[in-house]
Amino acid sequence: MVPFSLLARYGCTSHASLALALSAEFGPVWTDRADDALEELAAWLADARHDRPEDQLRVAAQVVGVRLEALTLDTAIDDLLLDRVVVGRAGHPLLVAVATVEAARRAGLQLGVVAGIDGAFVAHCELPDPLIVDAASGRVLDARRLGSPVAWQCSHQVVARILNRIGERGDRVGHVVWALRAAELRLALPFEGSARERLEADLRRVRARLN
Numbered sequence: 297m298v299p300f301s302l303l304a305r306y307g308c309t310s311h312a313s314l315a316l317a318l319s320a321e322f323g324p325v326w327t328d329r330a331d332d333a334l335e336e337l338a339a340w341l342a343d344a345r346h347d348r349p350e351d352q353l354r355v356a357a358q359v360v361g362v363r364l365e366a367l368t369l370d371t372a373i374d375d376l377l378l379d380r381v382v383v384g385r386a387g388h389p390l391l392v393a394v395a396t397v398e399a400a401r402r403a404g405l406q407l408g409v410v411a412g413i414d415g416a417f418v419a420h421c422e423l424p425d426p427l428i429v430d431a432a433s434g435r436v437l438d439a440r441r442l443g444s445p446v447a448w449q450c451s452h453q454v455v456a457r458i459l460n461r462i463g464e465r466g467d468r469v470g471h472v473v474w475a476l477r478a479a480e481l482r483l484a485l486p487f488e489g490s491a492r493e494r495l496e497a498d499l500r501r502v503r504a505r506l507n
Contacts, residue, residue: 312398330379337399361434
């Protein structure tokens with residue numbers, strides 16, 4: 297597996313590739329088991345390959361609603377590590393979205409991750425209607441009915457969101473190692489200007505807690 301710090305410098309790769317590389321930064325990765333679990337999910341989606349985009353999205357909603365469970369932990373981060381999520385069939389909605397999109401990619405469906413203040417969702421790249429799948433519930437929603445807009449998320453943006461949540465959880469439970477590693481890894485992502493300055497300031501903040 298290519299180390300996260302190297303993979304993050306490349307052009308956007310698949311969401312799952314970068315998320316699995318991120319998992320490796322927090323412990324051993326269940327590579328083979330995760331691959332098997334993703335292939336199983338992909339097989340469940342494969343029959344929809346020739347369906348209309350809207351029908352494909354609704355099949356993906358069934359995967360979210362039946363095959364994967366949205367679950368947010370309090371004092372651990374397994375719900376934010378993709379290999380743990382796909383093997384255990386449960387995890388943070390953001391990782392549920394990543395798992396669904398990766399299974400769809402393997403099945404030949406053009407799905408992607410969209411996100412905003414209201415959470416993470418799955419959308420179809422070829423569907424003109426603003427329909428999305430709520431990764432927390434598996435429901436198909438009209439994005440126009442959300443409280444705030446959503447936008448497509450590349451793999452860099454998705455892992456930045458994952459790292460934000462790992463860092464926030466580390467801060468909340470007093471696990472400085474998680475918070476520090478998350479702050480360090482965010483700087484491996486190709487952010488520039490004021491965004492990078494904020495990330496550098498956050499890293500200094502976390503390091504100050506070690507002194």
